[in-house]
Amino acid sequence: MKFGPMKPHRRQRLMVVGLIVLCSSAAVMLAMMALEENVNLFYSPNEIVKGEAPVDTMIRAGGMVLEGSVVRSETDLTVDFVIGDLVAAEVPVRYTGILPDLFREGQGVVARGRLTPEGVFVADEVLAKHDENYMPPEVADVIARAHENETPAGESGGQ
Amino acid sequence: MWRWFHKLGSPRSFYLISNRLLPWLGAAAGLLLVVGAVWGLLFAPPDYQQGNSVRIMYIHVPASILAQSGYLLMATAGAIYLIWRIKLADIAMQCVAPLGASLTFLALVTGSIWGKPTWGTWWQWDARLTSTLVLLFLYLGVVALRSALEYRESAGRATAILALVGVVNLPIIKYSVDWWNTLHQPSSFSLTEKPAMPAEMWLPLLVMVIGFYCFFFTVWILRIRSEIIQRESGTEWVRGVAGS
Structure with a gap:
């Protein structure tokens, strides 16, 4: 076997290999474009507020649990909270059941359930979504304390 | 350079060159995996939200990286064969x-x-999880297709084509978390930005990833060697190796 200019039959095979990859990619891309909506696991609060999510159909909604929005019932396991995209859109959610350990305010969740005509999302499953940030508990404490010191005083740093 | 490449391409020289390489690669794999596992599982800090279950990352992330690198290597080998x-x-x-x-x-x-x-769930039909499941089926498809075809020549060509068709799945796995809404979090690492975790977490992870690579190549080379011996069992050099 010699290198240098490629032999014609090998160049032809190289092109066939390229063609296989290209064609299969194109086919899958077209399928993906057709499926676009369905590949998304959940609707964002913005889509729900804009009315793009179907009403009274089993869907998933995902977003951040807004700070201070969680209200637990005193008689049963019902929890009311609001999910938002931290910009403008907000969707109230009602869920009865046990929440995952990572459920907390300011954390992302994905809920499965139905959207009522009144715009309340009644969930029968709530999953916690973890973000890409990892840190040791001590670091998280330091950050949380820095935040607390900052906000009421209105100035950065000083203690 | 090309010459050296050619030499490596012949089963016999591959066998002889890998003879020298294997002990080093195997030792590196063992050392890195032990150091990385002990560091990650015992000494790395827990996460502020996940607690100790974050340690699964030290196995999960290297396994996922190798699963995808392995496919890329398989498809490349397929293209070279074709x-x-x-x-x-x-x-x-x-x-x-x-x-x-x-x-x-x-x-x-x-x-x-x-x-x-x-x-709070074992499984969701999320884009990242589903495309990884497809990757598993592609691998199994390659294994099955090869064992289904009787003639080595046609089996080689058919599996190479299947492997190449499946390459499109790799960018889908990689970018699924950016293209669509998924339950799986986006990557904590990128080439341009600072990692989204402290060094005391990503260092043991890096050790584990390199250890997994060494382990992967060690096992791969061992498998290739035994296949070479089997396919060339009639030749003189194999008898020479077996005899010595």
């Missing part, structure tokens, strides 16, 4: 498929074990 008909490329492709399938399975299982306490 174009140049180098026998060793066919052997390499055949030997990497079960290895890649096992790593993909490990990635899926560890992810599931992590998902239950963190997300």
Whole structure:
């Protein structure tokens, strides 16, 4: 076997290999474009507020649990909270059941359930979504304390 | 350079060169995996939200990375075989498929074990999870197709084509978390930005990733060697190796 200019039959095979990859990619891309909506696991609060999510159909909604929005019932396991995209859109959610350990305010969740005509999302499953940030508990404490010191005083740093 | 490449392409020289390489690679794999596992599982800090279940990452992330790298290597070997008909490329492709399938399975299982306490579910039909499951089926398809075809030549060509068709799945796995809404979090690492975790977490992870690579290549080379011996069992040099 010699290198240098490629032999014609090998160049032809190289092109066939390229063609296989290209064609299969194109086919899958077209399928993906057709499926676009369905590949998304959940609707964002913005889509729900804009009315793009179907009403009274089993869907998933995902977003951040807004700070201070969680209200637990005193008689049963019902929890009311609001999910938002931290910009403008907000969707109230009602869920009865046990929440995952990572459920907390300011954390992302994905809920499965139905959207009522009144715009309340009644969930029968709530999953916690973890973000890409990892840190040791001590670091998280330091950050949380820095935040607390900052906000009421209105100035950065000083203690 | 090309000459050296050619030499490596012949099963006999591959066998002899790998003889010298294997002990080093195997030792590196053992050392890195032990250091990385002890560091990650015992000494690295827990996460502020996931607690100790974050340690699954030290197995899950390297397994997922290797599952995808393995597929890329398999498809590359397939392309080389289709174009140049180098026998060793066919052997390499055949030997990497079960290895890649096992790593993909490990990635899926560890992810599931992590998902239950963190997300609250073992499995969701999310784009990242589904495309990784497709990767497992592609690997299994390559294994099955090869064993279904009787003639080595046509089996080699058919599996190479299947492997190449499946390459499109790799960018889908990689970018699924950016293109669509998924339950799986986006990557904590990128080439341009600072990692989204402290050094005391990503250092042991890096050790584990390199350790997994060394382990992967060690096992791959071992498999290739035994396949070479089997295919060339009639030749003089194999008898020479066996005799000495």
